[in-house]
Amino acid sequence: MTAPALITLAHGSRDPRSAATIASLTELVRCMRPDLRVEESFLELSDPSPLTVADRLVAEGFDEIVVIPLLLTQAYHANVDVPQVLEAIRQRHPHVSVIATDVLGIHKSFLGVLDLRLRAALREARATELDALVLASAGSSDPLANAHVARVARAWGARHKLPVLAAFASTAPPATGEAVRQLRNDGKRHIAVGSLFLAPGFLPDRAAELALEAGAVAVSDPLGASPELAHVILARYAVGAVDLVPIPV
Known part of the structure; x- marks a missing residue:
């Protein structure tokens, strides 16, 4: 049984340094869990979009996806944009199980x-x-x-x-x-x-x-691609993957 794919979802920026940093952070997650399919995506201003990534994953046979919002607070993007992303994926791929976890947040680490x-x-x-x-x-x-x-x-x-x-x-x-x-x-x-x-x-x-x-x-520089952030992403993924498991009624 293939594990659910993991999509990191960042806000996005016109500054190429931003996308490069998110790509590096996602690569760090990928290196920590080489058994998982891990892809980055962006809400706006940067490519690829989460819908583009989901299309590619579905074409490759994935039917479960966990989206990790790379947001430090639970605010507008988490409450409005992320649910819209999930709905767009579900509309296009109704047979796919997709879930968004809690935002990355601000962990004590x-x-x-x-x-x-x-x-x-x-x-x-x-x-x-x-x-x-x-x-x-x-x-x-x-x-x-x-x-x-x-x-x-x-x-x-x-x-x-x-x-x-x-x-x-x-x-x-x-x-x-x-x-x-x-x-x-x-x-x-x-x-x-x-x-x-x-x-x-x-x-x-x-x-x-x-x-x-x-x-x-x-x-200081921003937090960037650090192991501490990657560990929290994987912890969010673990919870999301369990939530995808159907519970018998």
Whole structure:
């Protein structure tokens, strides 16, 4: 019996670095589980689309598919776009069992990835002192999603015993520059920014630009293709694959 195929589903970006990073992360998953068929896809702005990937998998004989939304919060894309993707696949391939798992989310292991990326940024900037942090993320029109990021920021700050503010690159205040200036107004002078983004692109670049203009000493790279993220993807897949098993009535 062939295991269900795994499709990672990222948002997509006009920046080619974004698609390349998602492809690298998906390849890392593929290397961890060479027995599985693993493909990447994008909601928009990048190729391939999830429907294109599903068409190819069905043509090859797969009749079970698990979609893993590579989204860090449960917001608009997860609640609207992902269900539309599933419905489109089911309409085109009614005999195929397809399920979407919970979003990737922000696992506690991701804080270790943040630390790793930030240490690299601090070394590159030759910054040896640190007295505050900003956690930058995309932001959402959903206040619950932003509140979740704020909780993660507090956990990250507690991890390092440093004051921390959450900042958002779109939709919600404060922007990274505003957060850095607020901390500077509180007397902090050595402020670093952790990038809670999956991949490079316009929003991470803008967040970094605003932070550095406001006086941040360093801004980390996005999380990128890390084993910690790949392990969570596979954990999501394991749950989704079990959910595809029919339960006798």
